[in-house]
Amino acid sequence: MELGICASLGTKSSLLYIFFNNLNPSMQVTLRQPCKGQWKKMNFDSWVINQFWRAVVQNQEANLPSQLYGNRCGRTNDMGRLESKIAIVTGGAEGLGRSIVERFVAEGAHVVFTDINVDAGQATARDIGDAAVFISHDVRLEADWQNVIAMTCQRFGHFDTLINNAAISVKGDIEHADLGHWQQMLQTNCDSVFLGCNLSLPILKEQQASSIVNISSALAGMAHVEMPAYSAAKAGMEQMTRSMALYCARNGYPIRCNIVRPGSIMTPMQKRVLAARGGNAADQMAKTIAAHPLGRIAEPEEVANAVLFLASNEASFITGATLAVDGGLGL
Numbered sequence: 001m002e003l004g005i006c007a008s009l010g011t012k013s014s015l016l017y018i019f020f021n022n023l024n025p026s027m028q029v030t031l032r033q034p035c036k037g038q039w040k041k042m043n044f045d046s047w048v049i050n051q052f053w054r055a056v057v058q059n060q061e062a063n064l065p066s067q068l069y070g071n072r073c074g075r076t077n078d079m080g081r082l083e084s085k086i087a088i089v090t091g092g093a094e095g096l097g098r099s100i101v102e103r104f105v106a107e108g109a110h111v112v113f114t115d116i117n118v119d120a121g122q123a124t125a126r127d128i129g130d131a132a133v134f135i136s137h138d139v140r141l142e143a144d145w146q147n148v149i150a151m152t153c154q155r156f157g158h159f160d161t162l163i164n165n166a167a168i169s170v171k172g173d174i175e176h177a178d179l180g181h182w183q184q185m186l187q188t189n190c191d192s193v194f195l196g197c198n199l200s201l202p203i204l205k206e207q208q209a210s211s212i213v214n215i216s217s218a219l220a221g222m223a224h225v226e227m228p229a230y231s232a233a234k235a236g237m238e239q240m241t242r243s244m245a246l247y248c249a250r251n252g253y254p255i256r257c258n259i260v261r262p263g264s265i266m267t268p269m270q271k272r273v274l275a276a277r278g279g280n281a282a283d284q285m286a287k288t289i290a291a292h293p294l295g296r297i298a299e300p301e302e303v304a305n306a307v308l309f310l311a312s313n314e315a316s317f318i319t320g321a322t323l324a325v326d327g328g329l330g331l
Contacts, residue, residue: 080108081312086159088152089113090139090196091166092132093120095267096215099300100163103308105131109161112152114139116166139166139192145199153203160207161311162200164193164237165215169273171226185229190237197244197257205253211311214241215303216261218326238322245320256319258310263326264288264297293328 087104091097092113101113105128114137115121125134135151138144152159168188172181193214204210219227220234238259245257264270274284289296306325309315324330 080106081308081314082161083108085109085161085311086152086156087111087161087163087311088148088159088196088200089163089165090137090192091115093117093124093134095269096262096265096300096303097165098124099304100165100307101132102128103301103304104161104311105129107308107312110156112148112155112159114148114166137166139164139196140187142195142199145195149199149203158203158207159200160204160210162196162204162210162212163215163307163311164196164212166192167215167217167269169217169227169230169269171273171276172229173226174228177229182229185233186236189230189233190240193237194240197240201248201253201255204255205248208254209313209316210253210255211315212241212244212255212257213307213310214238214257214259215307216259216322218261218263218324218329220261221330242320249319256310256315258315258318258320259322260303260306260310261322261324261326261330262298262303263292263324263329265300265303266297267300270297291329292326293331296327298325298327 082104087109089100092101093115101111104111110131112133114135116138118136121134125132135148137148216238217234219231220238241257241259248255303325306323
């Protein structure tokens with residue numbers, strides 16, 4: 001016996017009820033389920049079909065094989081976690097940003113990634129392939145944001161995921177930093193995120209399910225003698241994200257807004273920060289590692305995995321959250 005299933009199985013049809021509850025226990029049933037635009041054929045016995053009835057139609061507990069049910073958003077095991085998603089990722093040319101782009105592409109997304117470093121961005125695009133498109137972008141400029149959004153919509157028709165990752169970290173204590181330093185930190189690490197979210201909202205709110213993930217820092221919640229401007233920018237960005245999450249939820253927009261708060265990551269930016277402190281590089285790295293209770297600093301892929309989770313449908317009931325990926329640094 002063969003049956004095609006689709007979203008309409010959520011309807012409590014009496015015909016379906018009769019069908020499911022009168023199967024011979026030894027009968028083999030073939031289900032045809034949509035998968036990546038094609039019908040996927042799966043063979044199950046009648047016990048599995050009855051379990052399917054309990055879970056989907058009667059909303060009762062059931063033991064369903066994952067290849068039949070997937071997660072609540074309909075993903076099956078042979079689909080990527082971001083299948084059919086269109087994402088914009090800022091600061092994607094190197095380090096954490098590149099890892100995010102690579103993870104997203106590996107999980108089925110098409111990614112438009114941006115960076116002010118054109119050479120590195122173009123090289124990354126060549127390495128990753130057609131699923132990743134690079135656009136030169138200064139995140140501090142409203143006109144650049146408008147261009148990125150317009151080009152993304154021109155190519156893909158829309159986008160449903162925004163990852164604000166671009167950042168700079170330059171030391172400057174409260175006595176010796178000047179106003180130009182303060183403004184540079186705020187413009188790049190906080191104002192740019194406002195611009196991205198503000199200009200993306202009209203597109204994101206029209207999608208079925210959208211996600212914004214803003215990359216913060218453990219220093220958003222910790223004092224640091226050399227980084228008051230950076231810490232202030234990241235803390236302000238976090239509070240803006242929580243306010244935005246509440247605003248979107250209260251207005252019924254299908255946009256989840258979350259924060260990933262990393263500790264130190266083995267990236268080119270981290271190496272530049274350590275170099276700027278002067279002294280012996282090995283000693284600087286040892287001090288940084290010692291500050292993390294897990295006894296090491298993160299690899300970019302470990303933080304990218306957290307971003308992937310929050311951007312995926314697996315996090316469909318999470319908004320306004322701050323996910324620390326810091327090896328215990330913030331404890």
